[in-house]
Amino acid sequence: MNKLIYTFILFTGFITRAVAQFNDSTHYHASYLSSGSINKTKDGTAYLLNNGxxxxxxxxxxxxxxxxxxxxxxxxGSLTNNDFSTALDFNLYQTPKFYYWGLANYxxxxxxxxxxxLLTGFGLAYSILDSKNAYLNLSNGVLYDKSDLFLTPGTxxxxxxFRNSFRLAFRFNIKELVVLESSSFVQNSFDYGSDYIIRSNSSLSFKINPWLALTTALSYNRQNRTNSENLLLTYGLTLEKYF
Structure with a gap:
């Protein structure tokens, strides 16, 4: 818990002014989410930390x-989650609503x-809505998946x-006070019908000021090839800055 407090102080020390969104003079955005849950009973303690x-x-x-x-x-006392993901993607816009995308994800x-x-690929995307307070986007493309999995503890x-990758993403900003956003993927293998990946990350944030919000985050992931999944519900803080 001390690490979370130190991280909060560090980020709040850096953030002094915020801008609501990208505009002609604002080209950068940084955000940090720290959320979690703790359940302590006489039988033991369970906790979950989610950082983004x-x-x-x-x-x-x-x-x-x-x-x-x-x-x-x-x-x-037993480990339930130690899950790390990093991704770098780019978008090349042909029109304000239509663009090409590329992705590398570990x-x-x-x-x-x-x-x-390791997932790498490219595709097309289209924004049905794209305004200050409403964003709704669909994308589809092809990914190359190189994986090392555990089917059983010893296997x-x-x-x-190669996978087809379909995504639905949205973000709605209600009166600059409440932000609902989500990004969900379905990634089916072209080679194996039962081999698919589902990823969904959603959050509901209540703005305290332009750079700080109370956030509830819901995440669902399924890796069908290993017959494994997780569902995570956490709550905490989001810090963000446009500059």
Missing amino acids: LKFNVKKKSISLNFTNSWVYGRQR NTSYSLKINNQ RDIYHT
Whole structure:
């Protein structure tokens, strides 16, 4: 808990002024989410920590997004989650609503039985809504998946496949006070019908001021090849700055 407090002080020390969104003079956005849950009973203690760091750069015809997440949890002394994901993607805009995208994503996850996983690919996206207070986007493309998985504790599965990747993303800002956002993927293998990945991350934030919000985050992940999934509900703080 001390680490969370120190991180909060560090970020609040850096953030002195915020801008509501990208505009002609605002090209950068940074945000940090720290949330978690603790349950202590006479039978033991369970806790879960969810940390996310994002950095975005947006110009007229291109944007670059760098995201990192780490989930760590224990229950009654046993490890339940040690899941890390980092992704770098870019968008090349042909029109304000239509763009090409490219992605490189690395994952390792104790709860999903992923030792190593590298996803790279590209595709197309279209924004049905794209305004200050409403964003709704659909995208689709092809990913190359090179994975090292644990089918059982003693059985490794090292393989590669191509996947179709479909995403639905939205963000709604209600009177600059409440922000609801979500990004969900379905990634099916072209080679194996039962091999699919589902990822969904949603959050509901209540703004305290332009750079600080109380946030509830819901995350669902399924790696069907390893027959594993997790559902995480946490609450905490989001710090962000446009500059």
